[in-house]
Amino acid sequence: KGAELIRMLAARIGSEAFRRGTDLYFARHDGSAATVEDLLAALGEAAGVDLTPYLAWYAQAGTPRLSARCHYEPATRRYVLRLAQHTAPTPGQSDKRPLPIPLKLALFARDGRMLPLRLAGEAAPAGTERVVELTDAAAEFVFEDIDEAPLPSLLRGFSAPVILECASAPEDLALLLQHDADGFNRWEAGQHLAADAFRTAHAGSAHNAALAAWTGALKALFARADFNDEALLAELLDAPAVSELEALVEPHDPDAVDAARRQLERALARALNAATLAARYAALHAAELGVHDARAPARRRLKRRVLELWVLVDRAAALAAAEDQFAQASGMSERLAALRVLTRHAAAAARAAALAAFRARHAQQPLVLDVWFAVQAEVPGGATLDTVRTLLGDAAFTLRNPNRVQALLGTFARQNRTGFHRVDGAGYALMVEQLRALDALNPQTAARIAQVFNGWARLEPKRRALAEAQLRALAATPGLSRNLADIVQRSLA
Known part of the structure; x- marks a missing residue:
């Protein structure tokens, strides 16, 4: 929270004033015991504004929800x-006061242009991006000389640590995804579109406007020669995390959530098409040969994502590329990316060969061997439970090694939702069995692993009952450590 508040102050006063303020702060207080009040005083003096109200952020718990409602008046x-803000009550703080919230924003025309921004009462526009500050529970900001109904880009750069609530149509989000130069808002638009597409897919609807908008916008962006931010593009091509999607459909069925998310990924892969994905993969692979520059990690990240999508639409060609990448990789991230694709999608023989080769190469590197266990545990599906049972008996596995335990059991429960949450409850039974054994050796690690059961009450009824039964059986185990018992009781409370 502290870091976010400092970043918010930088957004409020601007980067140049923030630099002057930090220089002043260090000149005054270097080597002494300084306070947050001292920092705000220096920043405020440099910017010529009173930042004292921002101290309330340090005293008040909870994340504000910022509601934005927009209206265009063609005649004028x-x-x-x-804008309106609300912070829900928290223990010990039932009364919440309004906090100062700097909102960085821009307005877009339908052709993707950023519009000049002039607030009512101002003589001239002050650029195409600006910060307005909400200091009360609600306020209204009026922009003049806007020739058409614009598309708002709000909370640019995540200018304040708030939850923004602003209704947007799929076509509006798609426009932001394609044209917004602000990386955060471009990503946020994509996440909202994908979440809407997921809801529709999860409900089983045949018509999915959000999915068409999401895949269409990403297809256009993927084809643009002038969009060369590989790191951002890789993030944009990712569907929202499973944990985010589960929260949208509580109580949730992990199998149904997984199926809907896979539907999104397959639709995106089809929209980008096999030929385009193959060409981009080849270009990224060629760009990597003998090149070690600041953009190399971003290229590798995008190459990995392209390979993950390519295998969904041209399995044979993508797996052949993955096998070559695995054999020829000059670094660990390249080798691991290929191994993950092979482990999830290759036939049993090719999968086993890749895993055996990786293990033989890194048998004397314990931390890398941890990854070998994790890669197998995260393969989606209930059948992975049998793999985990086999790996528990592997000569390299021991409950006495916390990293190895996290790599196998922690990864299985956290990253393999369809495996851990098998509908027959076998995943829960395995975890409780291992927690009992682990608790006798390392109560702290057992307590950390047991947190994978947090959220069991949000599961659909059958799984919820199975998880609760296993937790209650674990709680009744004689001689349970205080560490593990505390986590289990909290989960059941």
């Missing part, structure tokens, strides 16, 4: 932005 060419 005015665009009205209404």
Whole structure:
């Protein structure tokens, strides 16, 4: 939270004033016991503003929800932005006061242009991006000389640590995804679109406008020669995390969540198409040969994501590329990316050969061997439970090694939702069995692993009952350590 608040202050006063303020702060307080008040005083003096109200962020718990409602008036060419904030009560703080919230924003025309921004009462526009500050529970900001109904880009750069609530149509989010130069808002638009597409897919609807908008926008972006931010593109091509999607459909069925998410990924892969993915993979592979520069990690990240999508639409060609990459990789990230694809998608013989080769190469490197266990445990599906049981008996596995335990059991429960949450409850039974054994050796690690059961009450009824039964059986185990008992009781509370 502290880091986010400092970043928020930088957004409020601007980067140049923030630098002047930090220089002043260090000149005054270097080598002494300084306070947050001292920092705010220096920043405020450098910027010529009073930042004292921001101290309330340090005293008040909870994350504010910022509601944005927008209205365009064609007759007056005015665009009205209404903001309201609310922070839910927290233990010991039932009354929440309004906090100062700097909102960085821009307005886009439908052709992707950023519009000049002039607030009512100002003589001239102050650029195409600016910060407005909400200091009360609610406020209204009116922009003049707006020739068409614009598309708002709010909370640019995540200018304040708040939860923004702003209704947007799929076509509006798609436009932001394609044209917004702000990386955070471009990513956020994609995440919202994908979440809407997931809801529709999860509900079984045949018509999915959000999915079409999401895949269409990403297809256009993927084809743009002038978009060369590989790191951002790799993130944009990722569907939301499973944990994020599960929260959208509580109580949730992990199998149904997984199926809907896979539907999104397959649709995206089809939209990008096999030929385009193959060409991009080849270009990224060629760019890597003998090149070690600042952009290399981003290229590798994008190459990995392209390979993951390619295998969904041209399995044979993508697996052949993965086998070559695995054999010829000059670094660990390249080798691991190929191994993950082979472990998830290759036939049994090729999968076993890759895993055996990786293990033989890194048998004397314990931390890398941890990854070997994790790669197998994270393969989606209930059948992976049998793999985990086999690996528990592997000569290289021991409950006495916390890293190895996290790599196998922790990865299985956290990253393999369809395996751990098998509908027959076998995943829960295995975990409780191992927690009992682990607790006798390392109660601290057992307590950390047991947290994988947190959230069991949000599962669909059958799994919820099975998980609860296993937790209650674990709680009744004689001689359970205080560490593990505390976590289990909290989970059951």
